[in-house]
Amino acid sequence: MGGTGFLGYYSTLEALKRGHEVSSISIPDIELGDWFPETANVEYGDIFEMPFEELVELFRGYDGLVYAVGPDDRVTPKAPAYKFFHDRLVVACTKVVEAAREAGIRRCVVLNSYFAYFNRIWPEKKLAENHSYIKCRVEQATSVIEAGGERMAVVVLELPYIFGVMPERIPLWKDMLFDRVLGMKIVFFPRGGTNMIAVEKVAEAIIGALEYGRAGMRYLVGDVNMPYKEMLRIVLDTLGLKKRLIVTLPTSLATFIGKWMKRKERKMGLESGLDRAYVFSDILSQKLYFDPTPSVEELRYGQGGVREAIETTVRTLYPKA
Numbered sequence: 001m002g003g004t005g006f007l008g009y010y011s012t013l014e015a016l017k018r019g020h021e022v023s024s025i026s027i028p029d030i031e032l033g034d035w036f037p038e039t040a041n042v043e044y045g046d047i048f049e050m051p052f053e054e055l056v057e058l059f060r061g062y063d064g065l066v067y068a069v070g071p072d073d074r075v076t077p078k079a080p081a082y083k084f085f086h087d088r089l090v091v092a093c094t095k096v097v098e099a100a101r102e103a104g105i106r107r108c109v110v111l112n113s114y115f116a117y118f119n120r121i122w123p124e125k126k127l128a129e130n131h132s133y134i135k136c137r138v139e140q141a142t143s144v145i146e147a148g149g150e151r152m153a154v155v156v157l158e159l160p161y162i163f164g165v166m167p168e169r170i171p172l173w174k175d176m177l178f179d180r181v182l183g184m185k186i187v188f189f190p191r192g193g194t195n196m197i198a199v200e201k202v203a204e205a206i207i208g209a210l211e212y213g214r215a216g217m218r219y220l221v222g223d224v225n226m227p228y229k230e231m232l233r234i235v236l237d238t239l240g241l242k243k244r245l246i247v248t249l250p251t252s253l254a255t256f257i258g259k260w261m262k263r264k265e266r267k268m269g270l271e272s273g274l275d276r277a278y279v280f281s282d283i284l285s286q287k288l289y290f291d292p293t294p295s296v297e298e299l300r301y302g303q304g305g306v307r308e309a310i311e312t313t314v315r316t317l318y319p320k321a
Contacts, residue, residue, distance in 0.1 A: 001025055001047060001096060002069035003040065004032065007111060009166050010203035011066055012040050018207060025058065030168040048092050052099055059103035064210045067093055067110045067144075071273075073133045074176045079271035082132035089136045090143055097147040097154060107153050109209045110144050113137045114158045114195065117220050118288060125282055133273025145216050153215035157205060160222045160288070163309035164199030165316045174317050181232060182239070182318075187246045190254050190284040193227035195292070198309035201302050208299030219299060224306045225289040234307060238314040254280035 002008040003024025015022045016037055023041040032042065047055070047069060059065065070088050071077070077084035093110060100108055115134040119127040128135040141156045148154030165171060181187050205221045213219065229246050236244050249257075255277070262276035274283065296303065 001067045004030060005068055006166055006169060007202060008068035010199050011068060011206045014203040014207045035167040047096055052095060055096060055099035056103045059100045059105055062105055064107040065100045065105050066206055066210060067096060073273050074172045076270050076272045078269050081271040081273045085133050085136040085273050089140045093140055094143045094147050097144045101148060101152040105152060107210055108148060109155050109157060109206055112141050112156045112158050114160045114220060116141055117158050127282060130278045130282060131274045141218055155209045155213035156218045157209055158218055158220045159202060161194050161196035162199050162202055163196060163313050165313055171313055173313060178235060178317060187232060187244060188249045189228050189232060189246060190280055191248045192285045192287055194288040195222035195225050195290055196306055197223040198305040204301035205299050208301050212299055219295040220290055220292060221295050222290060222292040223303050234310050235314050238311045239318060251281050251285040
């Protein structure tokens, strides 16, 4: 599902590389050229609108399903955010998984977020309570695992920051982060950091989960733990802005800015899935670090190439910089 999207495209390449036959259902939002593999069968349709019975017929004859569809936290929808994310991440995804089960598909991989992991290990922060996007990711994982039941093994992958590029699509990082950073004479950013991974390695983990993942497991997939300051230094250096300063923003000041952003969005009828009033203290000032070794060993995906993926993303977005 979503085989012409960013993660779906790389998963398609990886599955074909391993000798699988691959089909994709996607919306026709980009033109496929000779860059997209001819051996992958592409059908078009909107899974958010397709009836359950149509999905069942679509899935008949297949062994495995990868669900690589749905918005992430970088999308700011019209309020209320919870309804937007719940409809797309929980309701639609569960419908697809149930249809796949009824069609006889035996294995399913659903792409989720590493925020669900931090919600489990930091109960005192009440991440799911404060942030509707995180709440929906938690609900999504529970719902799809239950939907698989005894007849279909459902595996959930909790993914961190992902870097890389594909033809015909502009990475969401451009509007959400890079353009904002490049607009600052001095770059102010919170003190936290995150795990991150190159898209090719995510694809290896996805197909690894399809082949080796255990039913009901939530696998934390990732690679390098990196402070945001270091990540931004790579971005600026790649653009030839080696002298531009990066200054750590105090959490209290960042929170004040977040509340201002929330009021501004509210006036436009928008609401972020990560509540602006809490996102700096809950997330961007924290170190979202973890050890991916268990999932690396079980799903058999590779590591490395993160810095190169960031540099490639930046050069692709700003070729004249």
